[in-house]
Amino acid sequence: MRKLLLSSIIVIVAIVYIGRLSYLQLLDNTNKNPLDDTAIKAVYDYPERGYIYDRNGELLVANQPSYDVMVIPRDVKPLDTVEFCTLLNISKEDFSRKFEKAYTYSPRLPSVFVPQLSKKEYAILQEKMRKYEGFYIQKRSLRHYMTSVGANILGYISEVNDWDLKEYSYYQSGELIGRQGVEKQYEEVLRGRKGVKFIQKDRFNRVIGPYKEGIYDTLPVPGKDIELTIDNKLQAYGEKLMIHKRGGIVALDPKTGQILALITAPNYDPDLLVGRKRSKNYTELYYDSIAKPLYDRALNATYPPGSPFKTVNALIGLQEGVIDEQTTFTCYHGYRYGRNSFMGCHCPYGSVNNLDRGIYMSCNAYFANTYRRIIEKYPSAAEGMDAWQKHVESFGLGNYLGYDLPTGQSGKVPDEDYYNLVYGPKRWFATNTLSNAIGQGEVLTTPIQLANLTATIANRGYYFTPHIIKKIENDTIAHKFVEKHQTTVDPQYFEPVVEGMRDVYEKGTAQWIKIPDISMAGKTGTAENFTKINDKRVQLTDHSIFVAFAPVEDPKIAIAVFVENGYWGSRWAGRIAGLMIEKYIKGEITRTDMEEYVLNGSLEEEYAKPLSGKSFTINDGKFIKWPVKDTVNIKVPNNDKPIP
Known part of the structure; x- marks a missing residue:
């Protein structure tokens, strides 16, 4: 009886185990990955990446075929490495290094051995691949740039790295991912989804056929085409105007927040980062720490906003009721405050300025008085600063704005906590922060923030989040890009400020850049610039700033244009802004005298003047390199100067 019971238990347990194993292998597909079986091989089918167009339907980025030599380390059999290396144009040391890297990643998963063969290399190699077991050729797509501009906008694609593989389960070693710009921001939209076929092998590593009749196989899904808000002709023109200069230009459509042009200078041809030449070219661009062609100054560079910021203080002063259109202040070549502090100005001595004249003459005394009244309206400087800060931030300053590009800086709007840290609680007053009145002090902005501020004034009090995407194939763009952001300043107060900006163009500091038949409102700015050389404070050439919108009525x-070391606002930034506006509105240039001045002008000598080293250019002047030490800018009060 005991023997029968023991035998029955053994039989029952065996049946349970066999049943469970059969269920797991034949019926239960939960969380099953075919690649967990070493007899299964995955063959990926990569989709074509989505095309990129500009706002007018001009094709900017397409695709071109590329061929990668792949390896599955465990499948590799002894081979003639000398012949193989000769075909691939690599050394035996390269072969060993690449194979070891692939084996470390996975002995049984495919890795890229040699990426991005040309058509000619592929044609030579494909006939002989049968001799090299464990190696095969994988067809992919590389980017084909139909434009030579906008590299900072478009970005580029490159192989995933170790961090990418840990962060994103979608990618396998050797696959491509978007880097920088639109390629990174809209990676999931552009890449599509790769297909996969699972192949069953026998114990001799011979292909039997599709695994489980292909039930796990998937088809590739092509990437979606996208249309950008960029006007490529305007972008190209702006980059041309900025050759031999450093800085940033951002142009927006005020009515929508769409980015029309996003220019950083120096820039580079996007084709430099395509194919097997990408690594060498990227290294050269990356290590140019002076010109910084990979650094997007339009989004990342933070500068004192200079005199364009006076318009914000004017609007806050009107909203707070401390000034009106008729309020006047007398200017004595500037504004004296405290014991020995003086804020210089170019207004005639003893001139009496109202709001309009204060704006178009860029009177420092007018805005110093206005700023003091704003802060001193409240019982304490801290409370006044809190109110002022909230107004300023409502214009989108001091934050990232929420645009759809993967890089940027927030800028800076100082607050009570900052000044408490610097001076101590209740130990500072309006005069300690007075340089904020003229856009110097602790206020820092990026070119895109200045452009957004200008769009807000053009709209008389509101803005849309700046964005680069206009349309996604069979999809919609984010809702946040059609939401209005209202400032804390009532719309009624914008008109007198707009009129003052119009007079900047008509009879003020920018009257020399008039464009026929275009009404424009603008504001010049000049920021003084210092650096340290051998521990000595040395003054460099001023930065040139200009903001504008047109036509004024619609x-x-x-x-916003920012030219480093560009002298005063009208000299470089003003001229460039005027030409960009005419190009966009008219489609042609009538101020050819101004265009000739900008195109033939260069600031390379200014950038090299206090430094050492010989400058040189490559890529037809689009990538300018100075092998010299970098500079540090120190902020001091600014003044607008008349154009010569």
């Missing part, structure tokens, strides 16, 4: 473009 704004179609708002623009």
Whole structure:
């Protein structure tokens, strides 16, 4: 009886185990990955990446065929490495290094051995691949740039790295991913989804056929085409104007927040980062720490906003009721405050300025008085600063704005906590922060923030989040890009400020850049610039700033231009802004005298003047390199100067 019971238990347990194993292998597919079986091989089918167009339907980025030599380390059999290396144009040391890297990643998963063969290399190699077991050729797509501009906008694609593989389960070693710009921001939209076929092998590593009749196989899904808000002709023109200069230009459509042009200078041809030459070219671009062609100054560079910021203080002063259109202040070549502090100005001595004249003459005394009244309206400087800060931030300053590009800086709007840290609680007053009145002090902005500020004034009090995407194939763009952001300043107060900006163009500091038949409102700015050389404070050439929108009655473009070491606002930034506005609105240039001045002008000598080293250019002047030490800018009060 005991023997029968023991035998029955053994039989029952065996049946349970066999049943469970059969269920797991034949019926239960939960969380089953075919690649867990060493007899299964995955063959990936990569989709074509989505095309990129500009706002007018001009094709900017397409695709071109590329061929990668892949390896599955465990499948590799002894081979003639000398012949194989000769075909691939690599050394035996390269072979060993690449194989070891692939084996470390996975002995049984495919890795890229040699990427991005040309058509000619592929044609030679494909006939002989049968001799090299464990190696095969995988067809992919590389980017084909139909434009030579906008590299900072478009970005590029490159192989995934170790961090990418840990962060994103979608990718396998050797696959491509978007880097920088639109390629990174809209990676999931552009890449599509790769297909996969699972192949069953026998114990001799011979292909039997599709695994489980292909029930796990998937087809590739092509990437979606996208249309950008960029006007490629305007982008190209802006980059041309900025050759031999450093800085940033951002142009927006005020009515929508669409980015019309996003220019950083120096820039580079996007084709430099395609194919097997990408690594060498990227290294050269990356290690140029002076010109910084990979650094997007339009989004990342933070500068004192200079005199364009006076418009914000004017609007806050009107909203707070401390000034009105008729309020006047007398200017004595500037504004004296405290014991020995003086804020210089170019207004005639003893001139009496109202709001309009204060704006178009860029009077420092007018805005110093206005700023003091704002802060001193409240019982304490801290409370006044809190109110002022909230107004300023409502214009989109001091934050990232929420645009759809993967890089940027927040800028800076100082607050009570900052000054408490610097001076101590209740130990500072309006005069300690007075340089904020003229856009110097602790306020820092990026070119895109200045452009957005200008668009807000053009709209008389609101803005849309700046964005680069206009349309996604069979999809919609984010809802946040059609939401209005209202400032804390009532719309009624914008008109007198707009009129003052119009007079900047008509009879003020920018009257020399008039464009026939275009009404424009603008504001010049000049920021003084210092650096340290051998521990000595040395003054460099001023930065040139200009913001504008046009036409005044029905704004179609708002623009901010920042030219490093560009003298005063009208000299470089003003001229460039005027030409960009005319190009966009008219499609042609009538101020050919101004265009000739900008195109033939260069600031390379200014950038090299206090430094050492010989400058040189490559890529037809689009990538400018100075092998010299970098500079540090120190902020001091600024003044607008008349154009010569």
